[in-house]
Amino acid sequence: MYHPNQCTSQRTGAPLKTYLCHISAQQAADQVKNDYGRAMVPYPCDRCDYWHLCPEDRHTPSETCHYCTSSEGKPKQLYATYEAAKKRADCLLQEKRIKLDVYECRHQQGWHLTKSCGW
Structure with a gap:
């Protein structure tokens, strides 16, 4: 989903995928785990008010x-x-x-x- 205040990855500069709610972000995290074996954590973004995913090993709430x-x-x-x-x-x-x-x-x-x- 794209929106005008699109957040970007601080690491790569690529646009971050956004999710409307915690449930949809968690479903995406589960899918990434299933498909690629990579653990992701959903987090609410205070910049855009949507949800994004973060690799579990980088997650620092x-x-x-x-x-x-x-x-x-x-x-x-x-x-x-x-x-x-x-x-x-x-x-x-x-x-x-x-x-x-x-x-x-x-x-x-x-x-x-x-x-x-x-x-």
């Missing part, structure tokens, strides 16, 4: 922090565990060669990523 912002003034993502934040940092290092450190949020229970040490 997060939510928007209501207090913290990046150096560009955008809300930071909040990861529930240190391990989830570290996994996202490792993915970004491998894919984009961006080194990020993990630190605990001062306002909510969770963890953030930062480009610089010594927050």
Whole structure:
């Protein structure tokens, strides 16, 4: 399905397939598992309000922090565990060669990523 605010893969730049609801995204994930043996996880997109699929080994669920912002003034993502934040940092290092450190949020229970040490 195409829509004007089409999301693209950060890794490849290709348009992401979109699904209207969790059920249809889960059915697509099940089909990928059946056809190709690759485990996928459906996730809701906060940019386009549709659902997409993510490889299970790259899946790092997060939510928007209501207090913290990046150096560009955008809300930071909040990861529930240190391990989830570290996994996202490792993915970004491998894919984009961006080194990020993990630190605990001062306002909510969770963890953030930062480009610089010594927050």
